Amino acid sequence: MTAKTYTKLAAAISNGWHSDFTPRRFLNNGHVMTLAGNFLPRHWSLPEPEELLVEVEEPVKGYEAYGPTSILCHCHWQPLDVRRERLTVVLVHGLEGSSDSQYVLGNSTRAWAAGCNVVRMNMRSCGGTDRFSPTIYHSGRSNDVARVVEEILSRQGLQAVAMIGYSMGGNLVLKYAGEYGVDAPSALKAVVGISPLMDLAVSSAALHERQNRFYEKHFLRSMIDRVRRKAELFPEMYLPYYASGKLRRLHSMRDFDEQVVARFGGFANADDYYYSVASSRCASQFSVPTLIVHSLDDPFIRMLPETRQVLIENPHVNFIETHHGGHCAFLAPSAGYDGYWAEKILLGFLLATVPNQVHGS
Structure with a gap:
C-alpha cells in the first residue's frame, strides 16, 4: 500500500475492523492462492432462503412471447419485528458464479450471524435461472442491481442496505454506486468491491x-x-x-x-x-462509504494507475491493495477465525460504518 492509502485507513485501523493481510503458508503465489480459495471445502449455516424473483427488463421488442427478463434472489430475513431496522447485505457474485458461490455463502453466514438481513442475488441466467432471462448478462448490468435494491426497499421498508460484489459483481455494485453518486437512495449506506473488475480492457x-x-x-x-x-x-x-x-x-x-x-x-x-x-469511469463519483480490496498478484484482474489514483483521492473510499491474495481468495493463517481475511474485514467495515441499531449489536 502507498503511504497515502495507509493514511486513509488510519481511522479504520483504530476502529479495529482493518488488519494487514498475511498470506497463509505456501499460498504466496497468486495462482495457488486463487485455486485454494476456490476449491478448499467450506462449511456454512444459513436458514432456508425466501425466493424473490425480480423483473429487471421488459420483453425484447419482436420477441415478446419470451416474456420479461427476471433475476432470482435468495433472501434470508431476520425476524419481522426487527427486520426493517437491521442492515440488509446484498451480495453479487462474479463471472459464471451464482448465489451459491462459496464466497457468497461465506459472507452470508457471517452477515446473518451478525444480525443482518442477507440477499444473495443471481445475475441474469446464473444459478440455473436461464429460463427467466431471454437476454444475456454482462459486466454493465448495474440497472439489475438497482432494481433489486428498489424491490427489497419497497417490499420490506428497509432502513439500511449495503452492497457487496466480487470480481465482475464488484464492477456492477461500484458502477451502480458511481452512476447514482450523491443521488443514491438514502438507504444505501455502504458498498464493497473485492477483486473488482473495474478496468475491463486490460x-x-x-x-x-x-x-x-x-x-x-x-x-x-x-x-x-x-x-x-x-x-x-x-x-x-x-x-x-x-x-x-x-x-x-x-x-x-x-x-x-x-x-x-x-x-x-x-x-x-x-x-x-x-x-x-467500466466502473473506473465513475470512481470519482462514489459518494457513500466504499471499501475496495485488490491484490497485486491477482492473476488476471488489472487496475490502471489512473484508477488507483482516483480511488486513493476519493475521501469516501477505503482502498486496500495487498501484495498477495490472488483473485477473490485472501486466505490468511487461521488465528481465532477461519482465515477468510477479506470476508472478515468487509463485515468489520460494514458494522463500523453503519449505525449499531441496524445490525443487532
Missing part, C-alpha cells in the same frame, strides 16, 4: 496471457455452454447464431465479448463494451 488482455489460459478456457467453455442453453430456450433469438458455427471459432474471452456480448448486449464491439461498462 483485464481481458491479462486473461489471455499464457499463464492465465487455464482460467480463460474455463470461462469460455462455460459461456459457450450458456449460449447453447439460450438457443434451446429462446431459439428465435439465439439459434441462428448458434447454428452458424461461429462459436467454434471463439478462442478467447475477448472473442466472446466481440461476437456474443456486443452482438446481443447492444454494443458496437468489444472495445465499446469494455469502455462503456
Whole structure:
C-alpha cells in the first residue's frame, strides 16, 4: 500500500475492523492462492432462503412471447419485528458464479450471524435461472442491481442496505454506486468491491496471457455452454447464431465479448463494451462509504494507475491493495477465525460504518 492509502485507513485501523493481510503458508503465489480459495471445502449455516424473483427488463421488442427478463434472489430475513431496522447485505457474485458461490455463502453466514438481513442475488441466467432471462448478462448490468435494491426497499421498508460484489459483481455494485453518486437512495449506506473488475480492457488482455489460459478456457467453455442453453430456450433469438458455427471459432474471452456480448448486449464491439461498462469511469463519483480490496498478484484482474489514483483521492473510499491474495481468495493463517481475511474485514467495515441499531449489536 502507498503511504497515502495507509493514511486513509488510519481511522479504520483504530476502529479495529482493518488488519494487514498475511498470506497463509505456501499460498504466496497468486495462482495457488486463487485455486485454494476456490476449491478448499467450506462449511456454512444459513436458514432456508425466501425466493424473490425480480423483473429487471421488459420483453425484447419482436420477441415478446419470451416474456420479461427476471433475476432470482435468495433472501434470508431476520425476524419481522426487527427486520426493517437491521442492515440488509446484498451480495453479487462474479463471472459464471451464482448465489451459491462459496464466497457468497461465506459472507452470508457471517452477515446473518451478525444480525443482518442477507440477499444473495443471481445475475441474469446464473444459478440455473436461464429460463427467466431471454437476454444475456454482462459486466454493465448495474440497472439489475438497482432494481433489486428498489424491490427489497419497497417490499420490506428497509432502513439500511449495503452492497457487496466480487470480481465482475464488484464492477456492477461500484458502477451502480458511481452512476447514482450523491443521488443514491438514502438507504444505501455502504458498498464493497473485492477483486473488482473495474478496468475491463486490460483485464481481458491479462486473461489471455499464457499463464492465465487455464482460467480463460474455463470461462469460455462455460459461456459457450450458456449460449447453447439460450438457443434451446429462446431459439428465435439465439439459434441462428448458434447454428452458424461461429462459436467454434471463439478462442478467447475477448472473442466472446466481440461476437456474443456486443452482438446481443447492444454494443458496437468489444472495445465499446469494455469502455462503456467500466466502473473506473465513475470512481470519482462514489459518494457513500466504499471499501475496495485488490491484490497485486491477482492473476488476471488489472487496475490502471489512473484508477488507483482516483480511488486513493476519493475521501469516501477505503482502498486496500495487498501484495498477495490472488483473485477473490485472501486466505490468511487461521488465528481465532477461519482465515477468510477479506470476508472478515468487509463485515468489520460494514458494522463500523453503519449505525449499531441496524445490525443487532
